[in-house]
Amino acid sequence: xxxxxxxxxxxxxxxxxxxxxxxxxxxxxxxxxxxxxxxxxxxxxxxxxxxxxxxxxxxxxxxxxxxxxxxx
Numbered sequence: 001x002x003x004x005x006x007x008x009x010x011x012x013x014x015x016x017x018x019x020x021x022x023x024x025x026x027x028x029x030x031x032x033x034x035x036x037x038x039x040x041x042x043x044x045x046x047x048x049x050x051x052x053x054x055x056x057x058x059x060x061x062x063x064x065x066x067x068x069x070x071x072x
Contacts, residue, residue, distance in 0.1 A: 002034035003027050004041070007049040017049075017062040025050075 009021040028034040034052045042050055
């Protein structure tokens with residue numbers, strides 16, 4: 001099962017996001033539906049830290065990416 005989560009509290013450590021507190025926003029049996037929901041929610045709220053994760057994984061492993069360029 002895939003879940004759409006919002007990170008409530010997190011910090012960075014050695015290039016990774018360490019998640020301290022999350023909110024599960026929705027669950028999906030289909031990863032395509034999960035990503036569509038993520039894209040729609042992210043478009044409306046780009047300031048929120050959102051992720052799609054699979055429940056079979058015991059830990060979230062989120063690598064930070066440096067963003068280059070100017071967003072308009």
